[in-house]
Amino acid sequence: MTLADTQPQALNFECETGNYHTFCPISCVAWLYQKIEDSFFLVIGTKTCGYFLQNAMGVMIFAEPRYAMAELEEGDISAQLNDYEELKRLCLQIKRDRNPSVIVWIGTCTTEIIKMDLEGMAPKLEAEIGIPIVVARANGLDYAFTQGEDTVLAAMVNRCPDKAPVAETEKEERNAISKLLNFGRKQEEVKAEESEYVNHPPLVLFGSLPDPVVTQLTLELKKQKIKVSGWLPAKRYTELPVIEEGYYVAGVNPFLSRTATTFMRRRKCKLIGAPFPIGPDGTRAWIEKICSVFGTEPSGLAEREAQIWESLEDYVKLIRGKSVFFMGDNLLEISLARFLIRCGMTCPEIGIPYMDKRYQAAELALLEKTCQEMGAPLPTIVEKPDNYNQIQRIKELQPDLVITGMAHANPLEARGINTKWSVEFTFAQIHGFTNARDILELVTRPLRRNNNLKDLGWDKLVKEEAKV
Amino acid sequence: MKLAYWMYAGPAHIGTLRIASSFKNVHAIMHAPLGDDYFNVMRSMLERERDFTPVTASIVDRNVLARGSQEKVVDNITRKDAEEHPDLIILTPTCTSSILQEDLQNFCDRAQLEARGDIMLADVNHYRVNELQAADRTLHQVIQYYIEKARKKGEMLEGKTEKPSVNIIGISTLGFHNNHDCTELKRLMADLGIEINEILPEGASVHNLKNLPRAWFNLVPYRELGMMAANYLQAEFGMPYVDITPMGVVETARCIRAIQKILNENGVDVNYEDYINEQTLYVSQAAWFSRSIDCQNLTGKKAVVYGDNTHAAAITKILSREMGIHVVWAGTYCKYDADWFREQVSEYCDEVLITDDHTQVGDAIARVEPAAIFGTQMERHVGKRLDIPCGVISAPIHIQNFPIGYKPFVGYEGTNQIVDLIYNSFTLGMEDHLLEIFGGHDTKEVVTKALTADTDMNWTKDAKAELNKVPGFVRGKVKRNTEKFARDRGITEITIEVMYAAKEAVGA
Ligand code: SF4
Ligand code: SF4
Numbered sequence: 001m002t003l004a005d006t007q008p009q010a011l012n013f014e015c016e017t018g019n020y021h022t023f024c025p026i027s028c029v030a031w032l033y034q035k036i037e038d039s040f041f042l043v044i045g046t047k048t049c050g051y052f053l054q055n056a057m058g059v060m061i062f063a064e065p066r067y068a069m070a071e072l073e074e075g076d077i078s079a080q081l082n083d084y085e086e087l088k089r090l091c092l093q094i095k096r097d098r099n100p101s102v103i104v105w106i107g108t109c110t111t112e113i114i115k116m117d118l119e120g121m122a123p124k125l126e127a128e129i130g131i132p133i134v135v136a137r138a139n140g141l142d143y144a145f146t147q148g149e150d151t152v153l154a155a156m157v158n159r160c161p162d163k164a165p166v167a168e169t170e171k172e173e174r175n176a177i178s179k180l181l182n183f184g185r186k187q188e189e190v191k192a193e194e195s196e197y198v199n200h201p202p203l204v205l206f207g208s209l210p211d212p213v214v215t216q217l218t219l220e221l222k223k224q225k226i227k228v229s230g231w232l233p234a235k236r237y238t239e240l241p242v243i244e245e246g247y248y249v250a251g252v253n254p255f256l257s258r259t260a261t262t263f264m265r266r267r268k269c270k271l272i273g274a275p276f277p278i279g280p281d282g283t284r285a286w287i288e289k290i291c292s293v294f295g296t297e298p299s300g301l302a303e304r305e306a307q308i309w310e311s312l313e314d315y316v317k318l319i320r321g322k323s324v325f326f327m328g329d330n331l332l333e334i335s336l337a338r339f340l341i342r343c344g345m346t347c348p349e350i351g352i353p354y355m356d357k358r359y360q361a362a363e364l365a366l367l368e369k370t371c372q373e374m375g376a377p378l379p380t381i382v383e384k385p386d387n388y389n390q391i392q393r394i395k396e397l398q399p400d401l402v403i404t405g406m407a408h409a410n411p412l413e414a415r416g417i418n419t420k421w422s423v424e425f426t427f428a429q430i431h432g433f434t435n436a437r438d439i440l441e442l443v444t445r446p447l448r449r450n451n452n453l454k455d456l457g458w459d460k461l462v463k464e465e466a467k468v
Numbered sequence: 469m470k471l472a473y474w475m476y477a478g479p480a481h482i483g484t485l486r487i488a489s490s491f492k493n494v495h496a497i498m499h500a501p502l503g504d505d506y507f508n509v510m511r512s513m514l515e516r517e518r519d520f521t522p523v524t525a526s527i528v529d530r531n532v533l534a535r536g537s538q539e540k541v542v543d544n545i546t547r548k549d550a551e552e553h554p555d556l557i558i559l560t561p562t563c564t565s566s567i568l569q570e571d572l573q574n575f576c577d578r579a580q581l582e583a584r585g586d587i588m589l590a591d592v593n594h595y596r597v598n599e600l601q602a603a604d605r606t607l608h609q610v611i612q613y614y615i616e617k618a619r620k621k622g623e624m625l626e627g628k629t630e631k632p633s634v635n636i637i638g639i640s641t642l643g644f645h646n647n648h649d650c651t652e653l654k655r656l657m658a659d660l661g662i663e664i665n666e667i668l669p670e671g672a673s674v675h676n677l678k679n680l681p682r683a684w685f686n687l688v689p690y691r692e693l694g695m696m697a698a699n700y701l702q703a704e705f706g707m708p709y710v711d712i713t714p715m716g717v718v719e720t721a722r723c724i725r726a727i728q729k730i731l732n733e734n735g736v737d738v739n740y741e742d743y744i745n746e747q748t749l750y751v752s753q754a755a756w757f758s759r760s761i762d763c764q765n766l767t768g769k770k771a772v773v774y775g776d777n778t779h780a781a782a783i784t785k786i787l788s789r790e791m792g793i794h795v796v797w798a799g800t801y802c803k804y805d806a807d808w809f810r811e812q813v814s815e816y817c818d819e820v821l822i823t824d825d826h827t828q829v830g831d832a833i834a835r836v837e838p839a840a841i842f843g844t845q846m847e848r849h850v851g852k853r854l855d856i857p858c859g860v861i862s863a864p865i866h867i868q869n870f871p872i873g874y875k876p877f878v879g880y881e882g883t884n885q886i887v888d889l890i891y892n893s894f895t896l897g898m899e900d901h902l903l904e905i906f907g908g909h910d911t912k913e914v915v916t917k918a919l920t921a922d923t924d925m926n927w928t929k930d931a932k933a934e935l936n937k938v939p940g941f942v943r944g945k946v947k948r949n950t951e952k953f954a955r956d957r958g959i960t961e962i963t964i965e966v967m968y969a970a971k972e973a974v975g976a
Binding site (some may be wrong): 071073075086110 | 521
């Protein structure tokens, strides 16, 4: 790679063979069933899907499982059995055992290949058993890893109520977040505070985040007098946000392009295209963009960002001037690379499973701007990478850190390359100002670990042992 | 369709990949959608493999579906052949891609025209067999392929090795304590003066497969992997095999005597009785330990055993014969080989359980309330919920089955390890309990005495609140006892009053 010497003017996009390792998108079940507390996820697939879920999700299955496999057997594949009757039998069993507020059917490669008509069956069965059934086709033929969440949220967009309930009290009941934020305060105070928001069309945020992060981001916007009317997903299916035509929506995750499109096309919402609130730089840009759409001047943001950077300095100085290579796994790669370049790192290559240049436009622009401002070479963005080729490039480039899927971490470490599992960024709390430190905590861990080991020294270890 | 929460044995392609990646310089191409290549993660994470797992997924996506996969699969095979020069490339679909019903043999034939190494399609029915059966079959297939190839070329070596020798068949990657077992078996063979001819498949080279018949006999320590190969070698070359798992002092002795018999029949006069005696009495601490005062407390205690055929059978025998523990039931998830299991364990337990449905296993545990469980990771968790200690004795594998320290299950060191495991399982029950008091474990309460959630009990809001005030570690028990009390009296709704009545009646 000659990237460093040529310094191209625009971002360079490539596409490789797609022989790369990532998780199956059905893994979204792992975090979504925890996020949506009254849900049940039914993955309709083969033993292979089940085995993956079982191993990838480890012990979680033992705690009161709110997901299960509908395992397709030979009779299902050869269409000897009636799909509808079979699914009805299983869903009735789920209703009896768990009584969830919603059953989410997760389609898989197999339901795609045998062309099982899940969307056709769901409404009928839903009417028959009296539990909403949402269909998401999160299969591995069309999607990678985190995009599974995208398919589920896109399906749920269609289920959001389209009218705010009339009674005012009821509305407040429904809005769990405002309730949370106003916890313990008197009605009058809350009312008074309502007026502290600027007058703007309702804003709904989408993307599944742990509850504390939801609160943090909601509060950050509140500081700018912007009110978040709801989140998709909410903590409970019964609390899906109201969506009316003309509402504004903004995503917090870079892998939600279908959800964004569904909001725009099906519900006639306006999408706020912003960089994603990852890292202090991204968070500030995200808030600024939302403010600008609602015509309000952000206040104190620059100070807030500076303050965060200052608190990060002890970590930043560990990585400044070092290089990071993304093999590509969870679609968070662009945002993370942008943040790390802002920290002073260089990044020769960003592998990414899928690149939606429209949905990620603002993020890509910020990446470019960041590189210019930091005097860093622009990375090559490799969509559908080829892991074998990447490993050859890694050998050549010897980056200081490789962010990679789990399959390659130990072999790379054995070859003297520092690695960090990409999947950790999927599960850690990385959004917003407060959590920027957690990203760096993860990124610097291999470097700090190695420093510790180096101080320990192999020779000392051996000699001291010999004395005993 | 069936509702599944948990699988004891993986899908077929996992078995094939375990064999392929155990061999040296063999590569597997998995014809599958993106999300199926979890095998690489397991191998890298559980075995802490330093090398890249020699498995490449040839990805099936929308495009491939539309255009047909032949070109892509053939490309990926020939590319890997050129990049890494493996001796053999094994192509396998997954149960998902096998639905496409493509002529994969034809893909292999096409690729073979260009490839330098050998190309083979794993001959496995992905819907009918599981991981274990597929592994057994693939190992057999690879051996047969190379023996036939050598025969055709006239490269088979005649005759036996000079000194008595053995092939150990069935050691593979991602096997339950396989690595340590293998070391222990090598030691045992060295003690017996037997040379190792080949170990299969772990670390073996396909070039050496033609030497297999030079060994005097085959040793198949695990029922699940290697039997097909051993039977094949017996049919083709009249090679005898020993399929007694040397686990526990009694079975280890039996295994050694079977080996002795084979050697004697082949004109070598060996007598291992002194060795067996010495090992049993002085090297292995197991026999003494079971007679020591520590173990008195275990006598007559109730236990249940569940796992794969090999381990469940062996542990049942050890508990019952060597430690005087009462095995109420012994079970296996190897349904396809149930007859063997029944024959092995029926005289050592009251009841035999053949199922791969974890809820049935859980219910069977809850029903007999044993003092200890010996099972898989799944039973360990069932035990957590029921407050019954569990020793893990069988796959499915877990990171804990790849310990850094030496922990074989077979041979004389294995007997020590197993006795420790058994003894600690019974006594550590109490300490585990303390852990839970301090919130170390999840304390999901059990709804009824059976684990399946078919409860018809209604708790009033107040009663539920009251129940939640009960400390976590006994809450499950209080709930169970209260519900049992109510059910026995035909009460369908549990109020605070019922709770206290139950408490007075049974001390819940
Ligand atoms: S890639 Fe397809 S077949 Fe494989 S686990 Fe995912 S959904 Fe199942
Ligand atoms: S803490 Fe919970 S999940 Fe973890 S091992 Fe213990 S019981 Fe299992």
